[in-house]
């Protein structure tokens with residue numbers, strides 16, 4: 025009985041994951057687009073920063089500082105997208121096919137999350153590799169593996185958030201709102217692009233209450249061996265965030281309506 | 284089991300609109316049941332309640348013996364549904380759509396493979412199964428959706444406007460699938476439509492629904508018979524003979540209903556073709572000369588008109604709606 029239920033739950037999660045993979049595989053332009061942006065950031069922003077900051081402080085700006093931030097940004101974008109894509113499923117009708125099926129909606133949401141987070145990790149990983157090819161040095165193999173774990177955990181958190189938001193929004197206009205009012209501030213207030221040690225107090229509050237900050241800090245710790253926030257705190261925050269958001273996303277999705 | 288579907292005074296209200304009002308119907312296992320009504324009649328709303336997509340405001344309903352509110356998961360296992368608007372993921376192939384559906388309904392790998400073959404060949408899509416749904420025509424998408432609805436051997440299949448916006452040839456094809464399914468596989472089918480011929484051609488019984496209420500429910504034949512039979516129309520050479528002739532027919536007891544309009548006489552009789560000779564005989568006996576005779580079998584249009592005082596829809600609406608359907612399909 026318990027085994028059958030578990031088996032069914034696994035089937036549901038796997039089915040939803042499979043669909044995300046099939047779709048992802050077919051949208052190669054989307055994959056290229058989504059890793060091109062961080063790569064451009066890395067090359068041009070890196071070049072710009074290092075030439076302008078060098079003269080001010082005396083010591084040269086370290087381009088590798090940007091890599092964890094950009095990986096974090098890519099994971100954030102693609103996991104939010106993965107969650108928010110429920111809006112499209114709703115608009116194009118496919119959501120009805122899922123909601124009418126005799127399966128637990130919570131596991132449907134979980135499957136969607138695992139699928140989205142897989143794509144997010146593939147993209148994060150691609151950036152990680154490209155940055156390494158460009159010449160950025162990571163401290164160790166163990167560190168890189170730990171960083172992949174961080175991508176997974178923070179990806180789950182953001183996708184849960186995306187699902188929760190998408191379950192409440194019933195049009196694609198809402199999508200623009202989410203992108204402008206949620207995703208952009210999360211990136212800009214995360215320390216993905218600037219050191220968080222010397223910020224004005226008002227910004228400190230925002231930066232330290234932003235879950236992405238902890239994800240990026242953890243990546244920085246594992247990839248480069250330095251971080252401002254203690255690693256144990258970063259890990260604790262992203263794990264709590266992931267559980268909270270997947271719970272919230274699953275619950276909200278259970279009550280979503282289609283007409 | 285007594286009923287495949289039973290509703291007991293089921294009602295759905297949206298803010299100010301009562302979309303479905305106090306509907307009590309029952310559908311027998313194996314029946315092909317039609318809900319016929321104009322746009323906005325409440326067909327989709329009724330089906331949405333039966334398929335557990337929305338909850339009734341009042342009343343109760345069971346599907347295959349399960350309560351749609353209290354036993355929703357059991358209901359979902361027992362039904363298949365083709366929604367009015369397409370619910371396909373156009374980035375998947377036909378086969379993938381069926382496979383994912385099979386997985387969601389808990390079919391194992393072997394069963395899935397077999398079922399996919401079966402349903403694909405039923406709707407004649409086997410050769411396009413590995414093309415992306417994006418590249419399908421409207422008719423192919425509809426067929427794929429029917430195939431998908433059948434994947435898991437549902438007891439009851441709901442088809443919401445299965446042939447909306449399709450060309451006459453495709454429509455005929457889909458009618459054939461629906462008939463086969465119902466007769467050969469014994470699936471109970473509830474379909475909604477606003478095409479009279481569709482309901483007439485396919486359904487064992489039809490409920491005519493208007494403004495959320497059932498105004499008539501019976502077999503197509505019985506519904507038409509209720510109008511009293513066929514209509515014979517006589518055109519007279521001299522219009523002034525009209526009333527005299529009407530009197531003769533009424534007195535003679537040939538016909539139940541006799542009326543006149545624009546120089547023509549309308550006689551409602553059973554078995555029209557057999558009555559014509561007698562009717563002409565009476566006329567010539569009375570010395571009335573007849574220019575033309577025509578016989579009209581009643582259609583469901585007449586039935587609808589009789590019950591609601593309106594024609595179900597005009598031509599213009601059909602065209603507008605087809606355009607709407609195309610736009611919807613394009614948008615994807």
Ligand SMILES: Nc1ncnc2c1ncn2[C@@H]1O[C@H](COP(=O)(O)OP(=O)(O)OP(=O)(O)O)[C@@H](O)[C@H]1O
Pocket residue numbers: 283297298300301302320321322323324325326327328329367477
């Ligand atoms: N979610 C909703 N919110 C508000 N009103 C609704 C909703 N769904 C349906 N209605 C209203 O309920 C009535 C019945 O709609 P329904 O879709 O059931 O009609 P229908 O018979 O399926 O029509 P059609 O032939 O156009 O598909 C209409 O007046 C419609 O505007």
Ligand SMILES: [Mg+2]
Pocket residue numbers: 326327328367443
């Ligand atoms: Mg409808």
